[in-house]
Amino acid sequence: MLDFHHERARALLANATQIVTPTEVQAAVTSVADQLNARFAAPGATEFPLVLGVMGGAVVFTGTLLPQLAFPLDFDYIHVSRYGDDDRGGELVWKVIPRQNVAGRTILLVDDILDEGETLAHVKQRLLDMGAAEVMVVVFADKDLGRAKPITADLIGLSLPNKFVVGFGMDVYGYWRNLPGLWTIRPEDLKQAAPELAG
Numbered sequence: 001m002l003d004f005h006h007e008r009a010r011a012l013l014a015n016a017t018q019i020v021t022p023t024e025v026q027a028a029v030t031s032v033a034d035q036l037n038a039r040f041a042a043p044g045a046t047e048f049p050l051v052l053g054v055m056g057g058a059v060v061f062t063g064t065l066l067p068q069l070a071f072p073l074d075f076d077y078i079h080v081s082r083y084g085d086d087d088r089g090g091e092l093v094w095k096v097i098p099r100q101n102v103a104g105r106t107i108l109l110v111d112d113i114l115d116e117g118e119t120l121a122h123v124k125q126r127l128l129d130m131g132a133a134e135v136m137v138v139v140f141a142d143k144d145l146g147r148a149k150p151i152t153a154d155l156i157g158l159s160l161p162n163k164f165v166v167g168f169g170m171d172v173y174g175y176w177r178n179l180p181g182l183w184t185i186r187p188e189d190l191k192q193a194a195p196e197l198a199g
């Protein structure tokens with residue numbers, strides 16, 4: 001069983017293409033941090049935002065971003081999944097819902113990728129319904145779909161082409177969240193090989 005996963009993970013990566021280097025990833029995170037510091041660490045700034053990581057994909061971005069933020073903040077997480085172990089989005093499943101501590105707060109909603117936008121649109125609305133004062137959507141990557149999405153991010157680290165990407169928290173069938181750069185998986189290696197992902 002473990003051999004199966006080991007081989008499958010390696011086979012997926014063997015045919016993958018690196019599209020963003022680890023150095024470029026780090027530069028993108030620092031650019032996001034700088035923009036957040038410009039508002040929240042400015043002289044005289046007194047806001048005390050709640051950074052809310054959207055697990056599991058946001059774990060690496062959040063963990064890299066937090067030490068670069070130079071202002072007092074609160075941290076919590078929620079856990080929601082729409083892709084599960086698939087390469088296509090489906091029904092949104094809540095695993096850890098927001099706590100009541102979101103009421104009245106300025107929230108930095110941090111996620112790895114804004115793709116079709118369904119996840120973050122739903123999460124943002126839920127936070128506003130729970131009384132959040134402001135929800136600022138901060139994503140490491142925004143995928144260029146060439147069409148309108150139900151939500152726009154307030155801060156974006158990188159823009160990506162419309163391909164299934166892996167690394168820096170993003171998985172393919174549960175594998176390779178640990179890659180320090182970003183890779184695209186060969187379309188024919190995806191379960192539901194789709195023309196629009198072939199790019």
Ligand SMILES: O=P(O)(O)OC[C@H]1O[C@H](OP(=O)(O)OP(=O)(O)O)[C@H](O)[C@@H]1O
Pocket residue numbers: 054055056057058080081082083084089111112113114115116117118119120170171
């Ligand atoms: O914009 P969308 O098309 O809704 O997709 C974006 C969401 O997809 C990923 O989560 P996923 O459901 O894969 O769960 P994960 O974070 O556990 O990987 C990612 O972390 C975003 O939350």
Ligand SMILES: Nc1nc2[nH]cnc2c(=O)[nH]1
Pocket residue numbers: 083113115116163164165166167170171172
């Ligand atoms: N791993 C991964 N997860 C996603 N969730 C939404 N889009 C993507 C993507 O391109 N890759």
